[in-house]
Every structure is written in C-alpha cells, then in structure tokens.
Amino acid sequence: xxxxxxxxxxxxxxxxxxxxxxANAQSSQKLGIGIFGGVPTSxxxxxxxxxxxxxxxxxxxxxxxxxxxxxxxxxxxxxxxxSGINVPDFGYIPVKAGxxxxxxxxxxxxxxxxxxxxxxxxxEGSGTSFVYSPAVGYAWSNGxxxxxxxxxxxxxxxxxxxxxxxxxxxxxx
Numbered sequence: 618x619x620x621x622x623x624x625x626x627x628x629x630x631x632x633x634x635x636x637x638x639x640a641n642a643q644s645s646q647k648l649g650i651g652i653f654g655g656v657p658t659s660x661x662x663x664x665x666x667x668x669x670x671x672x673x674x675x676x677x678x679x680x681x682x683x684x685x686x687x688x689x690x691x692x693x694x695x696x697x698x699x700s701g702i703n704v705p706d707f708g709y710i711p712v713k714a715g716x717x718x719x720x721x722x723x724x725x726x727x728x729x730x731x732x733x734x735x736x737x738x739x740x741e742g743s744g745t746s747f748v749y750s751p752a753v754g755y756a757w758s759n760g761x762x763x764x765x766x767x768x769x770x771x772x773x774x775x776x777x778x779x780x781x782x783x784x785x786x787x788x789x790x
Contacts, residue, residue: 646790647674649762651688655781658767662704663692666768666779674717674787679724682717686732689739690768692777707777708739709770711748725758736770746772752783760787 649672657663670688677683690711694704715732719725730752735745747770754764762785769778 645676647676647682647787648672648790649674649785649787651762651783651785653766653781653783655766655768655779657692657777657779659777661697662694663707663777664695665693666781667691667693670711670783670785672785672787676724679722680719682719684713684715684717684730684732686713686715686734687711690736692779705740707743709736709743709746710739711736711750711768713748713750715750719756723758725756728754728756730754730764730766744772746770754783756787761785762787 651670651672653666653668653670655666657666668688668690670686672684672686675683675685688711690709692707694706696703711734713732713734715730717728717730719728721727730750732748732750732752734748736748737745748768749771750766750768752764752766754762754766756762762783764783764785765780766783767778767780769776
C-alpha cells in the first residue's frame with residue numbers, strides 16, 4: 618500500500634508542477650461530464666460496469682493536456698454459473714491524473730490518454746486500489762467526446778477491470 622501512496626503523491630506533485638509552471642502561459646481549461654458502460658474483464662463475477670465521471674482538463678497547448686478525473690463506477694454482480702452464489706455489486710470512486718495527447722494540431726480529433734490514480738471502494742472493507750486507465754478517442758470541436766478505454770484496478774495481488782465506451786461533453790471554463 619505504501620507504493621500506491623508514493624505513486625499517487627508523485628502524480629499529484631507532477632500535476633501541481635504543470636499547473637504552477639504554466640500559470641502564465643496561454644492555456645485553456647475545460648470541464649467534461651461523461652457517462653460510460655463496459656464489459657468486465659475479470660472472470661464471471663460481474664455482468665457489466667457502469668458509471669459517470671467529471672474531468673477537469675488543463676491544456677498545456679492545443680495538442681497536450683493534463684486531465685484530472687473523478688466519478689463513480691459500479692460493477693454489477695451476477696450469479697456464478699448455476700451455483701446459487703450471487704456476487705455482490707462493487708462500487709468505487711476513482712481519482713486519476715494523466716496526460717492527453719491530440720494527434721491533430723487543432724486540439725480536436727483523435728487522441729490518446731493515459732491516467733493513473735486511486736480507486737476508493739464504496740463497499741464495506743473494500744479499501745483503496747491502484748487505478749490505471751489507457752484510452753483512445755475522438756473529440757469534436759463542439760465539445761462532444763467519444764472514447765474507448767480500459768480501466769484496471771489492482772490491490773493485494775488481485776486485478777479487476779473493464780473495457781468500455783465513454784460519451785462526454787466538454788465545456789470551456
């Protein structure tokens with residue numbers, strides 16, 4: 618757990634450094650609201666992953682941004698085979714920071730995104746997990762954003778995750 622704390626603290630320091638060093642640069646800020654759904658990748662315990670998020674995005678320039686994302690994700694449990702054993706739902710609140718790069722100089726179009734952070738479990742005794750989330754997507758200049766992502770959670774040698782689609786709308790601040 619100490620390693621995760623160090624990674625989160627380092628990520629927070631890097632984000633803070635970007636904010637302070639670029640305060641005088643000509644940059645923009647955006648706020649995005651998104652919804653997503655996905656297919657769990659970790660066995661037969663869950664049927665679907667659903668959620669919503671809020672993403673603050675600090676643009677370094679038109680192609681490079683620093684996103685900070687939070688929200689809520691819920692894995693819907695299901696019965697394992699015909700065993701009569703029902704897996705309970707699992708929810709968590711991710712807090713992530715990362716880098717978003719647009720492959721077009723206009724600041725819209727196809728992008729790649731990588732985020733790291735922590736997932737705070739909302740079920741009793743679920744604790745905190747390390748969260749990692751690579752994604753590719755397309756952002757239109759009118760604010761719409763469609764992305765394909767993988768989000769993984771790692772804790773105590775166990776890994777869960779999902780592949781999902783995210784639909785969002787971004788506002789300039």
